[in-house]
Amino acid sequence: xxxxxxxxxxxxxxxxxxxxxxxxxxxxxxxxxxxxxxxxxxxxxxxxxxxxxxxxxxxxxxxxxxxxxxxxxxxxxxxxxxxxxxxxxxxxxxxxxxxxxxxxxxxxxxxxxxxxxxxxxxxxxxxxxxxxxxxxxxxxxxxxxxxxxxxxxxxxxxxxxxxxxxxxxxxxxxxxxxxxxxxxxxxxxxxxxxxxxxxxxxxxxxxxxxxxxxxxxxxxxxxxxxxxxxxxxxxxxxxxxxxxxxxxxxxxx
Amino acid sequence: xxxxxxxxxxxxxxxxxxxxxxxxxxxxxxxxxxxxxxxxxxxxxxxxxxxxxxxxxxxxxxxxxxxxxxxxxxxxxxxxxxxxxxxxxxxxxxxxxxxxxxxxxxxxxxxxxxxxxxxxxxxxxxxxxxxxxxxxxxxxxxxxxxxxxxxxxxxxxxxxxxxxxxxxxxxxxxxxxxxxxxxxxxxxxxxxxxxxxxxxxxxxxxxxxxxxxxxxxxxxxxxxxxxxxxxxxxxxxxxxxxxxxxxxxxxxxxxxxxxxxxxxxxxxxxxxxxxxxxxxxxxxxxxxxxxxxxxxxxxxxxxxxxxxxxxxxxxxxxxxxxxxxxxxxxxxxxxxxxxxxxxxxxxxxxxxxxxxxxxxxxxxxxxxxxxxxxxxxxxxxxxxxxxxxxxxxxxxxxxxxxxxxxxxxxxxxxxxxxxxxxxxxxxxxxxxxxxxxxxxxxxxxxxx
Numbered sequence: 120x121x122x123x124x125x126x127x128x129x130x131x132x133x134x135x136x137x138x139x140x141x142x143x144x145x146x147x148x149x150x151x152x153x154x155x156x157x158x159x160x161x162x163x164x165x166x167x168x169x170x171x172x173x174x175x176x177x178x179x180x181x182x183x184x185x186x187x188x189x190x191x192x193x194x195x196x197x198x199x200x201x202x203x204x205x206x207x208x209x210x211x212x213x214x215x216x217x218x219x220x221x222x223x224x225x226x227x228x229x230x231x232x233x234x235x236x237x238x239x240x241x242x243x244x245x246x247x248x249x250x251x252x253x254x255x256x257x258x259x260x261x262x263x264x265x266x267x268x269x270x271x272x273x274x275x276x277x278x279x280x281x282x283x284x285x286x287x288x289x290x291x292x293x294x295x296x297x298x299x300x301x302x303x304x305x306x307x308x309x310x311x312x313x314x315x316x317x318x319x320x321x322x323x324x325x326x327x328x329x330x331x332x333x334x335x336x337x338x339x340x341x342x343x344x345x346x347x348x349x350x351x352x353x354x355x356x357x358x359x360x361x362x363x364x365x366x367x368x369x370x371x372x
Numbered sequence: 373x374x375x376x377x378x379x380x381x382x383x384x385x386x387x388x389x390x391x392x393x394x395x396x397x398x399x400x401x402x403x404x405x406x407x408x409x410x411x412x413x414x415x416x417x418x419x420x421x422x423x424x425x426x427x428x429x430x431x432x433x434x435x436x437x438x439x440x441x442x443x444x445x446x447x448x449x450x451x452x453x454x455x456x457x458x459x460x461x462x463x464x465x466x467x468x469x470x471x472x473x474x475x476x477x478x479x480x481x482x483x484x485x486x487x488x489x490x491x492x493x494x495x496x497x498x499x500x501x502x503x504x505x506x507x508x509x510x511x512x513x514x515x516x517x518x519x520x521x522x523x524x525x526x527x528x529x530x531x532x533x534x535x536x537x538x539x540x541x542x543x544x545x546x547x548x549x550x551x552x553x554x555x556x557x558x559x560x561x562x563x564x565x566x567x568x569x570x571x572x573x574x575x576x577x578x579x580x581x582x583x584x585x586x587x588x589x590x591x592x593x594x595x596x597x598x599x600x601x602x603x604x605x606x607x608x609x610x611x612x613x614x615x616x617x618x619x620x621x622x623x624x625x626x627x628x629x630x631x632x633x634x635x636x637x638x639x640x641x642x643x644x645x646x647x648x649x650x651x652x653x654x655x656x657x658x659x660x661x662x663x664x665x666x667x668x669x670x671x672x673x674x675x676x677x678x679x680x681x682x683x684x685x686x687x688x689x690x691x692x693x694x695x696x697x698x699x700x701x702x703x704x705x706x707x708x709x710x711x712x713x714x715x716x717x718x719x720x721x722x723x724x725x726x727x728x729x730x731x732x733x734x735x736x737x738x739x740x741x742x743x744x745x746x747x748x749x750x751x752x753x754x755x756x757x758x759x760x761x762x763x764x765x766x767x768x769x770x771x772x773x774x775x776x777x778x779x780x781x782x783x784x785x786x787x788x789x790x791x792x793x794x795x796x797x798x799x800x801x802x803x804x805x806x807x808x809x810x811x812x813x814x815x816x817x818x819x820x
Contacts, residue, residue: 190770191761196767207756207759209759211780212780217763224769261762
C-alpha cells in the first residue's frame with residue numbers, strides 16, 4: 120500500500136524528517152507515537168502533500184505510484200485521507216456543497232459521472248449514521264460552530280464519504296472526551312477492511328484501546344527508532360519514552 | 373480651458389435645446405446648478421473624498437451628449453433576455469439617459485396612484501411631485517456630480533408610491549448604454565415612497581456597445597414614515613465605461629431601507645451614498661460587492677448621518693480584487709449630538725488575489741452621543757491557505773477551492789439581499805464572474 124524509503128523533509132529549510140523508512144500493507148493498522156517535536160505532524164503533512172513542506176531526499180510510493188509527484192488533490196483521489204488535528208473552519212461553504220464537490224471531483228478523476236442528487240443524499244445519510252452526525256450539520260458551514268468533538272466526528276464522516284484506502288489519523292484523540300472518542304473510534308473500526316489501512320498518529324495509548332494497532336512505531340528526532348507489536352504502546356504508556364530513546368542512543372554509539 | 377468651462381460653455385450654447393428636450397422642474401433647477409458648478413467645480417484628486425478616484429479627470433475628454441434627444445435605437449428584445457431571469461419584475465428601460473417605453477413597460481399593472489416611468493413625463497403629468505422632491509436632496513453645494521448632472525439631465529426615471537400603497541411586484545429598471553459614438557450620459561432617478569408605502573426597485577446597468585461611456589447618475593430617495601424600500605444597483609458594464617453615481621437617501625421615522633450595490637463588471641466606478649436619518653426608529657442596510665480584475669477600479673464611499681435617535685445602520689462591503697485591479701472604500705458614520713440609542717455597524721472586507729491588486733479602505737466613525745452602540749472594521753487579506761489545503765486534501769482541486777472560497781466570501785453579502793430570486797441569481801452571476809465566463813457584458817449575452 121504505502122512504501123516510504125529514506126524520506127528526508129522539512130519546512131523553511133529546516134530538516135525535520137531525517138530518513139524515515141516505513142511500509143504499510145493493506146489491512147494493517149499502524150500507530151506512530153513519539154514525544155512532542157519528533158516530526159509526527161510533519162510526516163503526515165508531507166504524505167498528504169502540504170505545499171509548505173519540502174522533500175529533500177527519499178521516495179514514497181502509494182499503491183505503486185510515486186506519491187511525491189502528485190498534487191494534494193490527486194493524492195486524495197488516489198485514496199489517501201488525513202483526519203486533521205485541527206479541522207479548518209470554512210465560513211460560507213456548506214458541508215453538503217463541500218462534500219458534493221469533493222465526491223464529484225474524485226469521480227471525475229476516476230472517469231465516473233457525477234453522483235445523482237438523490238443517491239448523494241442517501242449516501243450522506245448512511246455515512247452520517249456511522250458517526251452519529253446530526254443532519255443539521257449538513258447545512259452549516261464546514262466546521263463552523265462545531266464543538267471539538269463534532270469536528271473530529273466530522274473528520275471521520277468525511278473519511279467514510281471518501282472511502283480512502285489509507286487514512287492517517289493525526290492526533291484525532293486530542294480534545295475528545297471519552298464518549299466522543301468511542302464514537303470516533305467505532306466509526307474508524309467499522310470502516311476497516313482487508314483492503315484499507317490506517318496510520319494512527321498519537322501521543323497517548325488512550326485511542327489505541329479502541330483502535331487496535333498491528334504495529335507500533337516510535338518516532339524521535341525525525342527517525343523511527345523502534346518498531347514492535349501492540350504491546351509497545353502499553354509499555355510506552357507505563358514507562359514513557361526515555362527508555363526507548365536511551366536504548367536508541369546507546370545503539371548509535 | 374478647464375473641463376468645467378467646456379461644460380459651462382456647452383450648456384450656455386445649448387440651453388434652449390436642453391430645455392426643449394426636457395420639462396418643468398428639471399429645467400428650472402438648471403440656473404442654480406450652473407451657479408454651483410461655477411463655484412465648486414468638479415471633484416478632483418486633491419479632495420480627500422476623491423483621493424483614490426480622480427472623477428474630474430473622467431470629464432476631460434470632449435464627450436458627446438445627446439442634448440437634441442435623438443432617437444438612439446436599442447434592441448430591447450436582446451436586453452430583455454438579459455434581465456435577471458427567474459425574477460418576475462415590472463420592466464422599464466432607460467436607453468442611455470432617455471426613458472424608453474416598451475411593450476413590457478406598461479403602467480397598468482401597478483396599484484392606483486403609483487407612477488413608474490419617465491422623469492420628464494412626470495414633470496409634465498405630476499408637476500406637484502417634482503416641485504416637492506426634485507433636487508431637494510441632491511447636494512450641489514460641494515464638488516460632486518450633482519451639479520453637472522442637474523445642469524444637463526433631461527430625463528430619467530421616477531417611482532412614486534403614494535401613502536399606504538404596497539407595490540408587491542419588484543420593479544426593474546434596465547439602463548442600457550448603447551450608442552455608435554462615445555457618449556456621456558446624465559441619468560436622473562427619483563424615488564418617493566409615501567407613508568407606509570413599500571416598493572422594490574432593481575437597477576441593472578448594462579453597456580450594449582463597446583464604446584467609451586461616461587455615466588453621471590444621481591438618485592434621490594425619499595422614504596416616508598413607516599415605508600419600506602429595497603433598492604438594488606447592479607453594474608455589469610465593461611472596461612471602457614466610467615460611472616460616477618451619487619445616491620441621496622432621506623429616511624423618515626420607522627422606515628426600512630435596504631441598498632445593495634453589486635459591481636460585477638465595470639471600467640472605473642465611483643458610487644457615493646449620502647444617507648440621512650430624519651425620523652426615529654429607522655433602519656438602513658447598506659451593502660456592496662465588487663468583483664474586479666485587469667485594470668478595473670471600484671470606489672464606494674458612504675456617508676451615514678444619524679441625525680436623530682433610535683436608528684440602526686448596518687453596512688457590509690466586500691471586494692475581491694484580481695490582476696492589477698484597484699478598489700477603495702471609505703465609510704463615514706456620523707452620530708450627531710442627541711442621536712442616542714444609535715446602533716451602527718460598518719464592515720469592509722477585501723481579498724487581494726495578486727500582489728498587484730490594491731485596496732484602500734478608510735472606515736470612519738464620528739460620535740457625539742454617549743449612549744450608542746457603534747463598531748467598524750476593515751480587513752485586507754488573501755484567501756485562507758489553511759482552508760485551501762483542507763479542501764485540497766479532500767480532493768477539491770486548487771482552482772475549484774479558490775472559486776468556492778471567493779464565492780463564500782461574497783456570499784455573506786448576497787445573503788443580506790432580501791429578494792430571494794435575486795439572491796439565487798447573484799450567486800450564479802458571481803460564480804460565472806469568478807470562472808471568467810463573464811469576460812465582459814457583451815450586450816448581456818453572457819448572463820443568459
